[in-house]
Amino acid sequence: MDKTKDTRVSREQLYEEVWAEPMTTVALKYKVSSSFLARICTRLKVPRPQRGYWAMYATGKRPNKPPLPAASPGDELEWARDGEARREPLKLQAHPLKFKRRKRSELPALHPLLAGFQDRLNEGRDSIFNPFIRPIKRLLPDIITSKKTAQRIIDVANELYLDLEAHGHQVKFSPHGRCLWRRMVDEREKVRGGNHNSYLWSPSRPTLLFIGSVAIGLTVYEMTEYVEVRHIDGEYIKITDLTPQQLKKAARSYSWTSTQDMPSGRLCIQASSPYPGTQWAKQWQEKKAGDFPDKLPGIIRELEIASATIAKQVEEAEHKAEIQRKQYEQQCEIERQRREEERRRQALEEAERRRVKAIKDSRDELSDIIKAWAKAKRIVEFFADVEHRTADLEDVEKAAVLDRLTLARKMVDTTDALKWLAAWKTPEERNQGPISMTPSITD
Incomplete structure (x- = not known):
């Protein structure tokens, strides 16, 4: 069987094949590399x-064959070599569910x-553009922080993730290929009027909390506060953070005071719906660091609700x-019919234009033939008189x-009226094919 014709391979089929033959053999059947097939698995x-x-x-040994795990909501159910893969439906619940809790002792000290x-x-x-770290890698947890607050925000995020896992939920990256969006972050503790572009770092995939089959986007970030700062040695320092030595240095050197958005050390947890067409979002802010x-x-109870x-x-957005x-399909059908009708109208107009032109060209040609024949007849009469x-x-x-006289006659076409008429193209013949040359005479 030509495996290259299988544009869709189910998880179950792939599972049976990779445990029946070596990966290199299975990969050869599908005309891909074994490393590529491993990534698909x-x-x-x-x-x-x-x-x-x-x-x-x-050698006769039979190592244990692990079972195929069940697909989680949103997971791909097949290897789609052409088009988009089917996925495990989300099966959203319209009411809170009870979840089996886990002991914190069962969980690792650091979330994966x-x-x-x-x-x-x-x-x-x-x-x-801002005082926050921009990691080079983008497939990372959705956490935004300054260097000073980095360790504490990791501790808070770890506690949040593990507490959610202990409540029976899952915290993970958005499934590959899913259309789940990340809500933008406004890091300002107190939002002011006017446009605001902070150019914050963002991950390549949202960090999601799965409560049952419902996904909720999670972002943990450090907020900024609009405070008075002093510019010293190329950087802005909060007035409240200036040491006596820095104040003396500022007094002796050129510096200035202004107001800037600066890291506050206080954190915010933002949760939002990642589904297109939905608007739910909520934030929990620290009033003081810690x-x-x-x-x-x-927060976890509110997320579950x-x-x-x-x-x-x-459900409303999908409806x-x-x-x-x-x-949209109706509009497309109406537009398709309109274009089809327009093509038919243009075809009829073109056919009518060609018909009218063919009649005119045929009449003109017939008139030219008669004139040419009459001219040839006069020349023949001239030759006869000579x-x-x-x-x-x-x-x-x-x-x-x-x-x-013999040489002159060779210069003149036939005067046979039947031959002239046979060379004439009727309007119907003009519409059917290319027009052939008609007999001509030398003027």
Whole structure:
């Protein structure tokens, strides 16, 4: 069987194939590399044999074959080589559910999403637009912080993620290829009027909390406060943070005072619905640095209640989108019919134009043929008169005239009216094919 014709391969089929034959053999059937097929298995959450499995299998050993895990809501159900893959439906619940809790002792000390995150922050660049770190890598947890607050915000995010996991929920990146959007962040603690562009770093995929099948976007960020600052040695420092030594230095050197948005050290947790067409969002701010994680239990309860609200909004948005889709399809059908009618009208107009032109061209050609034939007849009559008059000439002179007459006749086309008429194209013949040349005479 030609596997290249299989444009869609289910998780179950791929699972059976990679455990029946080596990856290189299966990859060859699909005409892809084994490393590419391994990435597909990872994306579809299909377990595959580890290195050395087939060598053990050849010796008669039968290593354990892990079962195929069930697909989570939103996960891809197939390898779609052409088009978009089917996904496990979200099955949103319109009312809060009860979830099986886990003990914190069952969970790791650091949430998997935060593994290595501190190193990524250390590698990050300082932004020229704001005082926050811009990590080089973008597939990272949705956390925005200054260097000074980095460790505390990681601790708060870790506590939040683990508490959510302990309540039976999941915190992970948005599933690959899902159309789930991230709500923008306004880092200002107190929003002022006017336009505001902070150019904050953003991850490549949202960080999502899954309460059952309902996804909620999570962002933990440090807020800024609009305070008076002093410009010293190329940087702005809060007036309240200036040391006596810095104040003395500012007095001796050129510096100035202004107001700027500066990191406050206080954190904010922003939760929002990631589904298109929904607007739910909420923020929890620290009134003073260190309020989190005492507020986390209350935040988690609010998030669990909000999951039902989001589910209702998604249902309403999908219903509205379905109505809009049908309206769009109707408009497309109307537009298609209009274009089809316009093409038919243009075709009829073009056919009529060609018909009128063919009649005119045919009449003009027939008139030209008659005129040319009449001209040829006059020339023939002229030749006949010349030939008649040669009877009175001497033999030598007569021979010379007849020779010239023979040459002249060769210069003239036929005067046979039937041949001229056969060369004429009727209007119907003009519309059917190319027009052939008609007989002509030399003027």
